[in-house]
Amino acid sequence: MxxxxxxxxxxxxxxxxxxxxxxxxxxxxxxxxxxTGSVTVSTVQPAVHAAPEAVQQVPVPAAPAAPVQVVKQDAPQAEPASSAHTENLHKITSPMVGTFYASPSPDADAYVTTGSKVSKDSIVCIVEAMKLFNEIEAEVNGEIVEVLVKDGQLVEYGQPLFLVKPE
Incomplete structure (x- = not known):
């Protein structure tokens, strides 16, 4: 394993x-x-089988004759409103699906808050998946500008958790 x-x-x-x-x-x-975040579109059209001598032109309607099935997978949650605001910021994203915890235990202070200084190896949160508590590191030196999720919230793979202003 x-x-x-x-x-x-x-x-x-x-x-x-x-x-x-x-x-x-x-x-x-x-x-x-x-x-996640990809869209798959499948179109199913009935096959037409006819003898070669009985082939005739049939007008095709503008919309497909058969139903169109659109399957959309869940995309990561929306980013903060201003893209210019986030343009130069590093996003710390969730490496897995799980539950976000801001502190090591319910009665302890959060690892980081807005304004906290972090280094590459600073632990910023925990993502719990299947009873395994995974410490998430900042990956960059800088300052936490925004915490994008709430304590105890379910997070998706690749979902931004923090915005960091790199040094």
Whole structure:
């Protein structure tokens, strides 16, 4: 079985690649990763079978004759309103689906708040997935400009958690 750090590395590699889906199986364990936010459109049209001598032109309506099925996967939550405001900011994103915790325990202070200074290896929060508490690091030196999620909120893979003004 892969270790949590190895899974994180796989997530980063899949995220940075152009593939949309990744499946890994080994010794009865299976990991399946699928990028979110993509839209798949499928159009089904009936097949027309006719004898060659009976072929005739049939007017095609503007809309498809068969139903069109649109499947939309959940996209990460909306970014803050001003794109110019976030243009030069680093986004700390969730490396997995889970529950966001701002502090190490319910009675402790939050790891960081707006205005907190962080370094690359500073722990900024915990994302809990399947009873595993994963510490999330800042990945950049700077100052926390905005906390984008609330304590106890469910987060998606790739969802921005914090905005950091890099130094």
């Amino acid at each position: 892969l270790k949590v750090q190895e899974i994180r590395e796989l997530i980063k590699l899949v995220d940075q690649s152009s593939i949309d889906e990744f499946v890994y199986e080994n010794e009865g364990s299976k990991i399946k990763m699928k990028k």
